[in-house]
Amino acid sequence: MQNRSGTVPCGLSETLQEISLIGHPAALLNWLEIDREKSAPLYDQISGQIRVAISLGRLSPGTVLPASRVLSRELGVSRITTLKAYEQLTAEGFLEARRGVGTRVTEDLSGTSIARLAGAHQTQMKTYDNKAKHLLKLFDTASTSLAFQPGIPAFDAFPHGVWSRVLSRQALQTDADMLDYAHTGGYARLREQLAFYLRSSRGVECDPEQVIVVTSVRSAIATASAVLWKRGAVVAVEDPGYTVARECLTQSGCKVLPIPTDAKGLQVGKLLENRQDCAGVYLTAAHHWPTGVTLAADRRVKLLDWAIQKEAWIIEDDYDSEFRFDSPPLGTLYALGSGRSIYVGTFSKTLAPSIRTAYLVVPHELIPCFERDVFFRAVEPALHVQAALSEFMADGRFTRHIGRMRKLYARRRQTLADALRSRFGSRLDVVVPAGGLQLIAHLPVTISAQQAVLRAADVGIFLRDISGCYIREQPNLNALHIGFAAVPEDQIGPKVDRLADALGDNF
Structure with missing residues (x-):
């Protein structure tokens, strides 16, 4: 049996060029299967599968089908075979051929059993609600x-013009390492640029290998939770705090322990008084979410001392520290050098959430664990996006944009x-x-x-x-x-x- 796999055919670009997409949905039919060992003629196998798809509403009225020569090439059959399949379906009223559009599913199937079947199928399908996804x-x-x-x-x-040019240029790269399973843990050049940026702007001393690139702060929290803590571990969080982070910790199997905050940030004294065996803390030290207050210097020292003594880990979410208006940006917990902090940053506030890129800075000894978890969790941004970010940062445009x-x-x-x-x-x-x-x-x-x-x-x-x-x-x-x-x-x-x-x- 020759199975039309779900992989993208090598002639996809040519296929798309030969299908008229103007005003009509188009189908590639890469799900068709033919079996040369069956007694049924090949054209009959093709027409039968298309007929069923139309009857069940998988191919809706007006859907444009591939040209017969394109379909024959994709299926590895003669063009006469695909022409005969199309002619049979056209004679039965399933398909129609129009100049300038090509072969498509008949627009008007009203009153037929096919239309009733297709209508029943459509009513059973759930409509995608874009407004309910958040x-x-x-x-x-x-x-x-x-x-x-x-x-x-x-x-x-948003710098639409510059970003579109940089992104387009990187999307056209044909290097093998831009198209393969390369750069585990993140695009190498982006990791280099991030390490330089963090050293110069946030006081985070790190090597490029320590920077792990992921798709979001959520995936950073999930990855850190999986690497650092066993399921059921108690992790302290700010109260009030970032609700999404709490949910990420909970979904990762952690038990959250609320610690109150005040005008100086997390009340570290309350954490020290806690009798539970706490494995770590998640917090927004530079700009507490939602109040915007900063974790006081004396509390930072106490928190890091506690982490060292308890061998606990701190996830420091530095989501928008670039935007401080009444004084220079504050230093990070990571920069104090305890070795017990995981630094998390993101492009969501500096550029846009749709960039879908965030990053962690992790200790050297944990690099393989984080790279492995990110790989199997499949939370790696597209390489051409990472490459575009690295180019955007390399010539100073990123820092000028922040300014x-x-x-x-x-x-x-x-x-x-x-x-x-x-x-x-x-x-x-x-x-x-x-x-x-x-x-x-x-x-x-x-x-x-x-x-x-x-x-x-x-x-x-x-x-x-x-x-x-x-x-x-x-x-x-x-x-x-x-x-x-x-x-x-x-x-x-x-x-x-x-x-x-x-x-x-x-x-």
């Missing part, structure tokens, strides 16, 4: 507005804070952290954060009730998490006015 409703997908979603960078300031974005975000942060204070006055207590891409607004008792979120959503504005970041219930907490980065300055004032109108006179 875990825990992290981001608003119900409207096109990005105001005022926390954690979203400025898409309007521009820091100035842009500083203006947007101030514009939003001024607009909120001007419109709401003392009714709203606006807290502006020293860094990050969001601020906190404490509400009066006359309206709850939950009510504010719902009313804002009615006018296309996204707010987050900060109480959702807590593990332990906070009955007296009434505050909003408001992002400013994704909203152009000239739109911030009007959107704040719209928000005020939505909240009403009783606010």
Whole structure:
């Protein structure tokens, strides 16, 4: 039997060129099977499988089929065979041939048993709901507005022209190591660029081999959890904290231990007082999520001393430390040299989440373990994307982009804070952290954060009730998490006015 495998045929590009795609869906039919040992003629085997596919709705009306010469080449049969199969299906009314379009499934099959079967098949299929795919409703997908979603960078300031050129250039690379299973742990040149960048900008002294490239902070947490801890291990987290990180730890088999935070970050003293056998900590030391506060220097020392004594591990999520506006960026826990920290960074805030690239810095002795886990977990970004990032970083464009974005975000942060204070006055207590891409607004008792979120959503504005970041219930907490980065300055004032109108006179 000659089985049409799921691998991409070597003549795919030629195939696509010969199929008319204008205005119609197209099918490659690479699932067709022919058996030369069967008594049934080959053309009958081909037409029979296409007939069934049409009847079951797998090939919908209007779907364009490959040209007969293309299909014959792909199946390894004569063109007369594929022509005969198409002619048979055309005579039966399944297919039709039109000039400029080619052979396609008949548009109008209404009233036939085929149409009823296809319709029944379609009603049993679940419709893909793009608006329901986000875990825990992290981001608003119900409207096109990005105001005022926390954690979203400025898409309007993304370097589209430069990035598209760099990405296109790398996508056209034909080197074998760009097309094969090469670069375990990440594209070598990107690891080199990241090591240089981290040394110069974050004080993270590391060799390129220590940088492990993955698709997201989520995959970084999952990988670190698998390598560092056994299932059932207790891992401390900030409370409030990043809900997705907590879920990643839980999904990895860890038991999360909430440790409260205050104006100086994680209350390390509470961790030291804990009687449980804690195997590690996940935290956002530079800009605590969601409050934006920084872990105090004395607490950093105590936390690292604890990790050394307990042989525990610290996952340091440094997700947006580049954007500090009132003082230079802070140092990292990793830079203090305890040897017990795993540093995690991402391009999601500096460029865009869709880049799908993050990274870890791990100790030398754990490099093979992390590379192996990343490989089998299949969380490696596409090599041409990694190569594009390395080129983008190599000539200084990345650091220049960060410099521009820091100035842009500083203006947007101030514009939003001024607009909120001007419109709401003392009714709203606006807290502006020293860094990050969001601020906190404490509400009066006359309206709850939950009510504010719902009313804002009615006018296309996204707010987050900060109480959702807590593990332990906070009955007296009434505050909003408001992002400013994704909203152009000239739109911030009007959107704040719209928000005020939505909240009403009783606010």
